[in-house]
Amino acid sequence: MPEQRVAQPAQDDVLRVENISKRFGPVTALRDVNLRLRKGEVLGLLGDNGAGKSTLIKIISGFQKPDSGRVIVKGEETELRSVDHARSLGIDCVYQDLALVNDLSVYHNLFLKREKRYPGLPFLANRAMRREARQALDQIGVNVPRLDVPVAKLSGGQRQAIAVARTVNSDADIILLDEPLAAMGAKEGAMILDLVARLRAEGRVSIIMIAHNYVHVLQSCDRVNLIQDGEITFDKPTGDTSVEELNEIVVEEYRRARLAAVGPNGGA
């Protein structure tokens, strides 16, 4: 098997992406991307808009297929056929607004498509679901005062937390968080970071978190990958890097891009 030429201990990786490329017509979205996610790890994925973060996440969650390269899930090379297929392997993505039905209560959202019913009857066991929802939310430290209100009445942070809780609850163990802090106030964001920290401490699930804010990534991730122009250009444990270093890399990229746009003659 070609895996032997990889030096790292492969057993620890719940997810490995090797030499993934993806083109959309003339645009190269991803170029030979390699990415590893260890068990129980929180990996921060940084990158500008259009750098290829979303394409990578879509490939990992089974929404799009790569042109070339391999995806290895829990030690087995897999061609992810669909979102459902990826989900059956424990990979689930939490999208910002797709996740919840605003008109349904908190616990109905948590149990959507996995509703509990009274044995032998077509009726929903609402009380049992409410109790289990409360336990599940307590377990990961999400504080929602009432479970029987429609989620429309909750704040953005609470909604995001419930979306994450639903994914965790659905037996997913590789969770992709697509900008979980976007459009969120400081307090709300802190709540989500808290939730991520708790999941990290628990170590049951592995998380890839797309983010924009370096401070957040350094604070709540084990490792950080930077994706620039379709390539992963940076991969370090968060302990070995700093906001300054990340900033410098990105500013450097901006300078290079500006130079390329202006031309070698200085724009004359």
Added chain:
Amino acid sequence: MSDVRTGGVPGGSPTAQLPTEAEAEPRAARPGARDMARRFLTMREGSIIVVMLLAALYFTVKTDRFFTHANFVTLLPYFAPFAILAAGEVMLMVAAEIDLSIGSVFLFAPFIFYELNQAGFPLIPCLLLALLASAVVGVINGVFTAVIGVSSFITTLGMLLGLAGLTLIISHAQPVAMPGAEVTTHTVNVERVVNGQTVVLPEKVNEIGTFAKIFGGGTYSQLIWALIIVVGVQVVLTRTRWGIYTIAVGGNKLAAAEAGINVRMTVIRNFIMCSVFAGFVGILEAVRTSSATPDTAGASETMFRAVSAAVIGGTLLIGGQGTAIGALIGALFLGILRDGLTLEGVNADYLDFILGLAILGAMVINVYIGRVRRGSGRA
């Protein structure tokens, strides 16, 4: 003055309530009168119940004949059929669709019933097959909407016209006597006590068959069916997967599909149910009036009354939220208005005009109470 009052309640109650909600979930621990009132208004049906009671109170005060048993019986056909039609419509509207064709299914089903009966089928199979034909209409509506992707407004508008036309063709535009609704008259001897003496007197009694008594002809038949169906739909909507998935499809179609819900089947199912209810009500009404009439002009009015009852009762046109109980109260409210205005002796020419104004006025009250509701319900 009313500004101050309505302005004060939404502003005041959330602050008063927040600590309680934050502390603990079960609030039933202290049921004060204010809390009861708030809980009542927090119900989606709360505001229409208040408006309906106000209308009933108005007519009770205005005319002696309103609050009588005889008038209650008169009132029944004003609202029971529409409550059933509206219940089916509620499920579709929760799924963010609408069925305009119910008015024509309502006309069409009794003629299918009649033709099958003429062909020699007994009453019950006629009923079942007529309902099956209505279900087929629902399937067609559903497939056009959910599979082909034509908006339900257009699909069912086409069905409303087309099926009304088909009904005219089948019936040759002639009303027919509804089978099973025949009235038989016979004489019975009744014992009476006259001046302390028991005498036996012959008396003429009109009677209808058991089928007719159950399916529309009996005094309370339509009311009982309406209650069964409305409660049934409410249970389906709030206590079953079908209902939850319908809310999910109407509230956030993408999220519903993401979660693995079969969006198409959910929509088609609700179209079928709505259509079957419309066919059933058509037969109930034909039995009650003992004739099936191809009144295509009335088809749209029937449909609009049902849709209005659903909307007035608190079901949103945009999907995701609705209540069958509210639709029943909405239908009752419309029935009370119509019946009350008639009792008051409003000139027939003015009836619709006043009815329209009354509905508008009532809805303003409804919206105000709803605002209080949302204010107090905010978490």
